[in-house]
Amino acid sequence: MTAWLDERRRTAAQSNEELSVPSLSDEHWRFTSLRGIEFADFTPAIAPLAGEAKGAILAEGEHAGRVVMRDGGVVLDELAADVAGQGVVFGSLKRLAVDHSALIEPILGTIVGYDEKFAAENGALWTDGVLLHVPAGVHVELPFHVAYEIATPGVAQQWRAIISLGEGARATLVEEHLHGEPGYANGVAELQVADAAHLTYVVVQDRHNESLHFAAHRAELAQDATLEWAACSTGSKTGKTRMETRLMGPGSTGRLTGVYVVDGSRHLDLDTTQEHDAPHGVSDLAFKGVLLDRARSVWRGVIRVAEGAHGTDSYQENRNLMLSPKARADSIPGLEIDTNDVRCTHGATAGPVDQMVKFYLMSRGIPGIEAERMIVEGFLEDALERIADVRIRTALTTAVMRRIPLV
Numbered sequence: 001m002t003a004w005l006d007e008r009r010r011t012a013a014q015s016n017e018e019l020s021v022p023s024l025s026d027e028h029w030r031f032t033s034l035r036g037i038e039f040a041d042f043t044p045a046i047a048p049l050a051g052e053a054k055g056a057i058l059a060e061g062e063h064a065g066r067v068v069m070r071d072g073g074v075v076l077d078e079l080a081a082d083v084a085g086q087g088v089v090f091g092s093l094k095r096l097a098v099d100h101s102a103l104i105e106p107i108l109g110t111i112v113g114y115d116e117k118f119a120a121e122n123g124a125l126w127t128d129g130v131l132l133h134v135p136a137g138v139h140v141e142l143p144f145h146v147a148y149e150i151a152t153p154g155v156a157q158q159w160r161a162i163i164s165l166g167e168g169a170r171a172t173l174v175e176e177h178l179h180g181e182p183g184y185a186n187g188v189a190e191l192q193v194a195d196a197a198h199l200t201y202v203v204v205q206d207r208h209n210e211s212l213h214f215a216a217h218r219a220e221l222a223q224d225a226t227l228e229w230a231a232c233s234t235g236s237k238t239g240k241t242r243m244e245t246r247l248m249g250p251g252s253t254g255r256l257t258g259v260y261v262v263d264g265s266r267h268l269d270l271d272t273t274q275e276h277d278a279p280h281g282v283s284d285l286a287f288k289g290v291l292l293d294r295a296r297s298v299w300r301g302v303i304r305v306a307e308g309a310h311g312t313d314s315y316q317e318n319r320n321l322m323l324s325p326k327a328r329a330d331s332i333p334g335l336e337i338d339t340n341d342v343r344c345t346h347g348a349t350a351g352p353v354d355q356m357v358k359f360y361l362m363s364r365g366i367p368g369i370e371a372e373r374m375i376v377e378g379f380l381e382d383a384l385e386r387i388a389d390v391r392i393r394t395a396l397t398t399a400v401m402r403r404i405p406l407v
Contacts, residue, residue, distance in 0.1 A: 002101050008109045012123025015114040022117055031298040031330050032240055032269040037212065042156035042184040045127065047073025053147040055179045057204065057395045064142040064171075065090040065132075069159055070149045072127040086138045093129040093160055103133045107162050111190035111218050118214045122158050122188045129160035129187070132173055136166030136194070143172040143200075143389075150183035150211065161189040165197035165225075172200040174392065179235060182210035191219035193227055195249065200228040202392055206235040206399065209266065213239035223249030223278075230387050232396045233260040233268055234403050240269035247274075247281035257386045258287035259396065261403035262295035262327075269298040272316070276304065276342075280311035287318045288383040290376055290404070291327035300332040303344050312342040320350040321379050323372070323404075373404050 021039070022029040053059065053068045053076075064083045067090070068076035074092035083090070089100055097104055114120040130146045148159050163173060177185065185207060193199050199219075207213045213236035219227050231243060245254040254274060262268045274283040289297050299318045320329035331348035353375050361371035380400060387393040 002098060004101070004105055005097060005108070009124055012109065012114045012120050015120035016117070016124050019117040019120055028271055028300065032238070032267065037238070039184065042154060044125070045072030045150070045152070045155040045157045047071055047075060048151050050075040053149050053178055055206065056147050056176050057399050058174045058176060058202070058392060059145055059147065061391070062142050063145045064088070064140050066145045067091060067130045068147045068149065069128050069130070070151050071155055071157060074128045080142070083140055087135040088138060088140060089131060089133040090144055091131065093131045093162065094127070096131045100131065100133070103164065104131060104162055107164060107190050107192055111192065111220055112188045112216050116216065118186050119188055119216045122160065122186050126158040126160040126188070130162070132163045132171070134165045134169040134171045137168045138166070139170040143174050145174050145176070147176045147178055148185065148187070149178040150180040150185060150208070152183070153181040154183055156184040156186065159185070159187040161187070163189065163199065163201070164192040165194055165199050167194045168196045169194070170198045172202070172389070174202045174204070176204045177207050177213065177235070179206050179208055182208045184212045185214070187215045189215070189217040191217070191227070193219065193221045193225040195222045196224045197222070198226045200389070201230070203231045204396070204399065205231070205233045205239065205241070207239070208235065209237055209264065211236050213241070216242040218242070218244040218246070219254070220246045220248055221252035221254060224251040225249060226253045228255050228388070230257045230396070232399060234399055236266065236268070238267045240271065242271045244273040245275065245283060247276050247283060248278055250278045250280050252278065252281050254283040255386070256283070256285040257383055259380055259383050259400055260289040260297065261400050262289065262297050263292040263403055265294045267296050270300070272299070272301040274303045274314055274316065276309040276312045276314060277306045279309055281309065283314045285316040286383050286386060288380055289320045289329065290323060290380070290400070291320060291329055292323045292405070294324070294326045296328045298330045301346070302334040302336060303346065305337045305339055305342050305344060307338045309339055310341040312344065314342070314344045315346065317347040319348070321376060322350060322352050323376070369405065373401070376404050377401060
C-alpha cells in the first residue's frame, strides 16, 4: 500500500474510534434503531476460494468487465482486451491501488468523508472493492458488472468503489449485492462524472434476509454531466443506504430511480440528497416501494439549492403501496433553498391497494391474489420504465415481483 493510503486509513480509524454508533437522537437515524445489534460479533472477512457468484440477475450476457468480491477479497477480476486498449482501468481496487494511485488518491475519502460512523469504519477497514476509470472521450457500450457476496456466515464485508469518468466519457456500471449468507456488509461508493460525461449506475441490493447492509453512495457531477442512477432493494434484515448527488457544474443532470419491496419484519432506510451548487441543474428523483407483513420503510429526501444556483429544476417523490395494515412507511421530504428563480417540488404518499381496481379485475375472472400482483406491477411500472436498458429493466422487474406472494 502507498503512504497516502496508509495515512487516510489512520485518519479514518481515528474518526471511527471517536464516533459512536448512531442512535435515535441523531437526525438521520430518527426512524432506524440499531439497538441490540452487536457489530463486534461479526468477524473480519477473508477471501475464500474463487468461483462464480450465485444469484446475480444481471451477470448473463456480454460485459466490458467483471469483478466479484467474495467476503474480504476479489476472486474474479476481468476486463475485455478491446476495452483496456482504450485506456479504461477496471478491476480490484486493492490490486490497482499501487499502479494507479494517481487515479485513486484524488477521490478516495474526498467525496465521502470520515465524519459519519459507518463511512469512517469503512475507510479504516475496507479490504477490497472496485475501481472504474473511463478516460475522456471514451464510450464503452457494454456494461461493467460488479458483484459483492458474503459466503461465510457471520463475517463483516467492508467494500469500497471508485468510479470516475473523464470529459465526454460514457459508461454503465451494474453493482449487485447478492443474497449469500447472513452477515454484515458496509460499503462506500464515490462517483466522479466530468464535463459532458454520462454514467448509468445500477445498484441491486438483495442481501440475505438476516444480513445487515449499510452503504454510502455519493456522486459529484461537473458541467453538463449526466447521472442515470437506479437502485433496487429487496434484501437485508436491517439496512440503511445513503444516495447523495451533488450537481457541481452548470447544466448537470441527476436522474434517480428507486424501487423496493420490504416484507416480513425487515427494515429499509433510504437517505437521499439532491444538492444543487451550480446554475441550471436538473435533478429528478422517483422512489416507489411495496410493503408487506410487518415491514417498515423510511425515506428521507432533501433538495438543497445553494446561493447562486439559479435556474435549478428539481423534483422528488416517494410513493408506497401497503399490502398489509401492519406495515409502515415513513416519508420525509425536505427543501432547503438559498436562491431565487428555481423550481423545486416534492410529493409523498402511502396507501393500500385500491379495492375498486381489484374488484374490477376480479370481475373479469382474475383471481384475487393475481389481481393484486397485477396492481403491484402496474404501480411499479412507471418507475421501472425510467430505466432505458430493456435487459436491466426486465431483470429488475422480475426480481421485485419475486417478493410478491403467489398464493
